[in-house]
Amino acid sequence: MNATGSPDWREIERVMVAALEMSEEQQAAYLAQQPAHVRSEVESLLVAYRRSGSFLEGGALSFAARASGLVAVQPGTQIGLYLVEAMIGEGGMGVVYRARDTKLNRTVAIKFLFEELADPSARRRFQREAQMASSLNHPHILTVHDV
Amino acid sequence: MTRRILVDYSRRRAAGKRGSGAVHVPLDDALNIPVHERFDLIALDTALEQLAGFDARKCQVVELRFFSGLEAKEIALVLKTTEATVRRDWSIAKAWLFRYLEGDAQA
Numbered sequence: 001m002n003a004t005g006s007p008d009w010r011e012i013e014r015v016m017v018a019a020l021e022m023s024e025e026q027q028a029a030y031l032a033q034q035p036a037h038v039r040s041e042v043e044s045l046l047v048a049y050r051r052s053g054s055f056l057e058g059g060a061l062s063f064a065a066r067a068s069g070l071v072a073v074q075p076g077t078q079i080g081l082y083l084v085e086a087m088i089g090e091g092g093m094g095v096v097y098r099a100r101d102t103k104l105n106r107t108v109a110i111k112f113l114f115e116e117l118a119d120p121s122a123r124r125r126f127q128r129e130a131q132m133a134s135s136l137n138h139p140h141i142l143t144v145h146d147v
Numbered sequence: 148m149t150r151r152i153l154v155d156y157s158r159r160r161a162a163g164k165r166g167s168g169a170v171h172v173p174l175d176d177a178l179n180i181p182v183h184e185r186f187d188l189i190a191l192d193t194a195l196e197q198l199a200g201f202d203a204r205k206c207q208v209v210e211l212r213f214f215s216g217l218e219a220k221e222i223a224l225v226l227k228t229t230e231a232t233v234r235r236d237w238s239i240a241k242a243w244l245f246r247y248l249e250g251d252a253q254a
Contacts, residue, residue, distance in 0.1 A: 017235050049242035060214045
């Protein structure tokens, strides 16, 4: 069913691309004209596409957080002096929460990083990634100042 | 790179080998750990390897968007293709991966 390495993949892709631009009614008419094996594969992918919703849309960190509970800190959680109020942002390396310092009664931001970032072999991999990223040299791709 | 780090982390965590260090102690108390989740990063990694086997560019688009957080415009620049192609690749890859993982979860 997963059609891995199917020799018809390019054809399936072409029909899928066209079908994604159409209304469901148009799709049915268009798919009816396709060979049976292409039609069934594209129909199956279209069903998956409609069901996929926000799948993968949140980025790897929230995916990992949901999958492993890694950084899923709930509002109202007390961490030391800090009372977590809400998640205010996320990036490739961590999640930032707004929290209240209960002692000084002020708002703070707490950033959670993967513990991998503290591991020497991970740090070397990050340095390689950083070198690659900085060699791409485009304003929208992160500029690495320090590692 | 980011993909490797996150996937390796999930593997180690799944294997029950925990990191050490005082900083993790208060955090662990704060973590809300769901026991079951339909998809996980290890399964996603396997699915991406399958996808890369017959469509390497779609795998790269997913890596750059999902793991590295780039926008379609930036991905087009990196892969030397058009933004429209990146968007199409993303839609198809997303459908394919979702179906693959859904099949996996049911198996």
